[in-house]
Amino acid sequence: MINIAATNASNRIVSKHDFAEIIENTVTQQKSLHATVHFNPGEIICSFSADQVFAEPNYLTIQTGIQQHITLMPHFLQYTNHSCSPNVFFDTHSMELIALKDIEPNEEFTFFYPSTELEMAQPFICFCGSKDCLQNIKGAQHIPFDTLKNYRLTRFIEEQLQKPS
């Protein structure tokens, strides 16, 4: 049985930023990004830019084009984990991080990795706990259209999916 109090006590704050803090679970060493202020649905949380640009994806990059994968500036945004029920969206056209839902202080920021990734560098099995969890996260091109239409996707991903293959 999991002791909730003990679980909470195993979290430590790694660093604090403008509107967020990085939390580390000292048991799993998994890091995550949490809000420190409230955001409304549709609100622009911050602008971001490319730190480095790569031709191939890696576990830190988000996709902005064909053979164009960026690491994020500010750097702390890289700790935004995946969820199949995300509360933020990386708009790689406007280069803005946008709230999809009400986000309360302490709540973890999550985004839907296939909303930016056509083909993921490191596919994984998701345990996000959402009732709509897709389980196998491999990239947008592996997800049926009926499922994808429930998600906000970047302009790049939408353009790629509309291309006849």
Ligand SMILES: [Zn+2]
């Ligand atoms: Zn999931």
